[in-house]
Amino acid sequence: LFLCCDAHTPPVRQRDSGLHRLLSIHRTPRVTTEPPAPAPAPAPAPAPTPSTMSSPGATSIPLNALAPKRKTKKKHFVQQKVEVFRGSEPVLSVLMWGVNHSINDLSQVPVPVMLLPDDFKASTKIKVSNHLFNKENLPGQFKFKEYCPQVFRNLRERFGIEDQDYQVSLARSPPLKDEEGQRVGLLLTSYERTLVVKEISSEEVEEMHNILSEYHQHIVTCHGSTLLPQFLAMYRITVENEDTYLLVMRNMFSRKLHVHRKYDLKGSLVSREASFKEKVKELPTYKDTDFRNNMQKVYVSDEEKEKIMEKLNRDIEFLVRMRIMDYSLLLGIHDVERAEREVEDELESSLEEEDGDENGLTPASVSASPEGIASSMNSSKPAGPGEFDPYVDMYAIQSAVGAPRKEVYFMGLIDVLTQYDTKKKAAHAAKAVKHGGGVEISTVHPEQYAKRFQEFIAKIFA
Structure with missing residues (x-):
């Protein structure tokens, strides 16, 4: 017989605190119509308390009677959370979390006077297990790896991008998916359209390592004046034992001027027509x-x-x-x-x-000003189309x-x-x-x- 304790009922004073939590009474107890069970062997009853005396129909519940029910409820609760997580975007969530973590860690490390050969082979890893915070957005277990953090930090500086602005651009709001692309992997754009995040293969990660030292030297020599992609970071995200490799670059298109036509040119005419x-x-x-x-x-x-x-x-x-x-x-x-x-x-x-x-x-009149990398773009606002x-x-x-x-x-x-x-x-x-x-x-x-x-x-x- 389950009874609820009224808020004004005096506290029960029992020696066994666990039994005290299970004892509950109500001023107007419910009466069941089931026939009474055979009386068990007489046992010494606990001493009466003010709470039990005030409700003559109250009964106590044995501690072991609720143990299986408590375990069942706990398992059901965990299953619910897994279902909620699978309906979200775990890779994007871990990317945003990882960028925050990476930039915060780098801010505590002094900028090296010069890059060493080991910097082009270095990486940082973090493994999160049994993650309980913000479970609606982040998986319980994941891995985040950043390749050559000091090298890409130096490249961002040479391309005129502050780490704090980079952090806000990727971690303040979720990146946007390219819905029209034919790519097998992800192609994302930061919410203010200044950065592009492209999924690459493990072979391309290896190739990036092969050319990174020469690429960095090329950028130093030309003082950042190049038509090559501006590589800003490279990550590996592992969720449910699946690796996703992401390469972050500056968006070649403008965040303010809309592109009306685009071409992909290789200099070949064989099978080089849009479908x-x-x-x-x-x-x-x-x-x-x-x-x-x-x-x-x-x-x-x-x-x-x-x-x-x-x-x-x-x-x-x-x-x-x-x-x-x-x-x-x-x-x-x-x-x-x-x-x-x-x-x-x-x-x-x-x-x-x-x-x-x-x-x-209107939405335009209440929209917030851009933040992150885009915030540095407001110093010289274009007066109109084409500027x-x-x-x-x-x-x-x-x-x-x-x-x-x-x-x-x-x-x-x-x-x-x-x-x-x-x-x-x-x-x-x-x-x-x-x-x-x-x-x-x-x-x-x-x-x-x-x-x-x-x-x-x-x-x-x-």
């Missing part, structure tokens, strides 16, 4: 054949073209030394006139929403005066972790047999790939 499925997307990625068929051109001044080709040639020399191939030029185009029309349409729609809202508040800060949008180039269309171009090299190995040699031989030796195929020797790539890029300018 129909790709073309129906809101922002498709066109390829070399599409670039020629659309008669697309890049309208920049001769001075800008010379700067671009100087960077490109210097970067490609580095890639050839590293035996890297199969890279692409990512070209994004911002149409200024189209952007102006979009701004006018948004302004009209926002005015209509304000008229219909009695409070006069940008070259110290922030490092891959952006303004179209020349007198160009047919006023545009902003974003140009950078991507996919630079493919080394010319046995697989590429076999792929080159197979394509040469299929298409003929004189056809421009993408899988060729690094030197040949670089020469063809440079010649193609030089022709995209008007």
